[in-house]
Amino acid sequence: METKFIHLNDLVRADCHDCQGCSACCREMGDSILLDPYDAYQFQRKEKPLPVLLENGSIALTVWEGMILPHLQMKETTHACSFLSTDGRCSIHDHRPGICRLFPLGRNFSDGKMNYFLLENACQNKSRSKIKVSKWLGIEPAGAYHNFVLEWHDFRREMVNILAEGEEAQTKQLNLYLLQTFFLAPYDTTGDFFAQFAQRTARIRAAFRE
Numbered sequence: 001m002e003t004k005f006i007h008l009n010d011l012v013r014a015d016c017h018d019c020q021g022c023s024a025c026c027r028e029m030g031d032s033i034l035l036d037p038y039d040a041y042q043f044q045r046k047e048k049p050l051p052v053l054l055e056n057g058s059i060a061l062t063v064w065e066g067m068i069l070p071h072l073q074m075k076e077t078t079h080a081c082s083f084l085s086t087d088g089r090c091s092i093h094d095h096r097p098g099i100c101r102l103f104p105l106g107r108n109f110s111d112g113k114m115n116y117f118l119l120e121n122a123c124q125n126k127s128r129s130k131i132k133v134s135k136w137l138g139i140e141p142a143g144a145y146h147n148f149v150l151e152w153h154d155f156r157r158e159m160v161n162i163l164a165e166g167e168e169a170q171t172k173q174l175n176l177y178l179l180q181t182f183f184l185a186p187y188d189t190t191g192d193f194f195a196q197f198a199q200r201t202a203r204i205r206a207a208f209r210e
Contacts, residue, residue, distance in 0.1 A: 005108055005115035008134050008146050012118055014104055015131040023088040024124050025103050026081040031062040033072040033081075033099050036152050037182040037197055038145070040070070042095040045189045058082040061179075066163045067156060068175045070183055072097065098149065101137050104128075107149070114150045144194050155201050162208065178204070 006012050016022075040050050050070060053059040059082075060073040073082045083092045090096055104123035105116045116133055134142035159178060163171050181200050187193060 003108070003117050005117055006105070006133060007115060008142060009132060010116075011130040011132055012105065012116070012136070013128045013130050014118065014123075014133075014136050015129040016104075016123060016125040017127075017129065020125065021088065022124055023080070023084055023090075025122070026084045026088075026090065026100075027074075028079050029072070029074060029081065031060065031071045031073075033097060034062070034064060035059070035070045035072070035097055035183070036149070037200075038139075038148060038152075038193060039097040040183045041187045041189070041193045041196075042097075043092075044187055046092070046095045048092075049186065050183050064156075065160045066171070067160050068179050070179075098137075098139075098145075101139070105133070105136070107153075109150070109153050112150075112154075114146065114153070148194055148197060151197075151201070155204075159204075 035050075043050060043053065050059060054061070054070070058073055059070050061068055062071050063069075074080060075082055081090075083090060083096075085091050090100075102116075104119045106119050108115045108117055134146075137145065139145040159174075163174060166174065181204065182197075187196055
């Protein structure tokens with residue numbers, strides 16, 4: 001069956017009504033819940049900076065196509081997200097990562113654009129209601145966040161290609177620099193995140209043009 005792509009202002013049957021006690025999508029996820037710079041910014045706003053979360057084991061690092069990225073860590077004993085409470089509720093729900101907000105939707109990147117699609121059988125709740133994609137994500141301004149996700153995707157691809165061409169020592173140094181720049185270095189939580197992100201990507205790109 002052909003995938004139906006959805007736009008930011010379209011309605012989609014994704015609203016699971018506060019999950020109704022289900023936490024299946026918060027378990028057995030391995031290292032697949034990758035974080036982006038906006039997620040790091042949100043954690044910092046809630047006084048949970050990534051360096052602290054890395055130290056206490058709530059966040060871990062993985063290598064994605066040669067690029068080091070942070071991800072939500074699953075507990076060794078239960079294989080549940082480290083932020084899932086004992087009663088099966090998300091303890092960081094108001095500042096949960098973008099991938100968590102997106103579920104049960106996926107993203108499609110093609111021809112310099114990003115659309116969404118419904119992961120038909122991913123959510124166990126079968127009584128979901130229709131909701132606008134932008135409202136489901138719950139991040140304002142929705143257009144600026146959408147553009148950021150697309151830009152981060154393109155920037156990651158750009159960095160992955162550069163990393164693939166470098167020597168081992170250069171690759172390690174660049175990876176640590178990218179990790180520091182986008183995830184460990186603090187953001188001004190009183191300022192515009194999207195402007196800060198643009199400044200950081202511009203600085204990295206300028207360094208490669210020198």
